[in-house]
């Protein structure tokens with residue numbers, strides 16, 4: 001198990017007695033809107049801390065990690081990923097720069113674009129990309145960072161169903177080859193059916209749970 005959560009309470013949103021998330025697998029996180037899916041992902045890389053309870057990452061308490069170090073290992077792709085005014089290349093390198101890592105050569109950048117099926121050249125501006133293209137750019141940026149755990153918050157929600165399945169199929173294949181772990185929120189039943197090796201269904205916490 002890569003994560004273990006015990007007796008987690010968070011702002012009246014989450015109330016989790018015991019939850020384990022396996023390593024090297026794709027775990028899909030589903031549940032009604034407002035059930036706390038995004039909140040749960042944010043706890044896993046210390047963007048937020050729970051009010052009570054313990055979270056372990058590889059058997060070590062999460063609050064023993066330096067949050068910045070932890071986020072290099074456990075990296076989140078938010079629902080509306082950022083893109084900068086520059087070129088596609090700059091948008092890919094920025095993730096590496098911000099985490100103080102060596103830049104990658106162009107060949108690797110192009111490979112990452114191919115994996116997510118973004119048919120654009122590196123010197124094109126990223127400004128006018130569509131929502132779905134920006135999501136794919138963000139997925140490519142994340143691939144280059146190669147974290148241990150990918151926290152994905154509806155990573156392909158702006159793509160049509162067919163593209164969503166193809167892009168995520170290729171992306172997950174690459175991540176699994178490199179022994180990554182994926183925890184992904186998705187509203188797409190088809191996507192979850194295609195790739196989930198484990199599922200977590202979150203229910204809204206009730207007042208009486210507190």
Ligand SMILES: Nc1ncnc2c1ncn2[C@@H]1O[C@H](COP(=O)(O)OP(=O)(O)OP(=O)(O)O)[C@@H](O)[C@H]1O
Pocket residue numbers: 011013031032033034035036037038039040
């Ligand atoms: N920091 C916060 N403080 C207080 N309430 C919050 C905070 N973050 C989220 N919420 C509320 O908690 C609930 C759960 O939000 P969250 O975004 O985790 O749900 P979700 O399951 O990801 O929803 P969706 O599927 O709609 O994205 C929502 O009602 C939200 O308004």
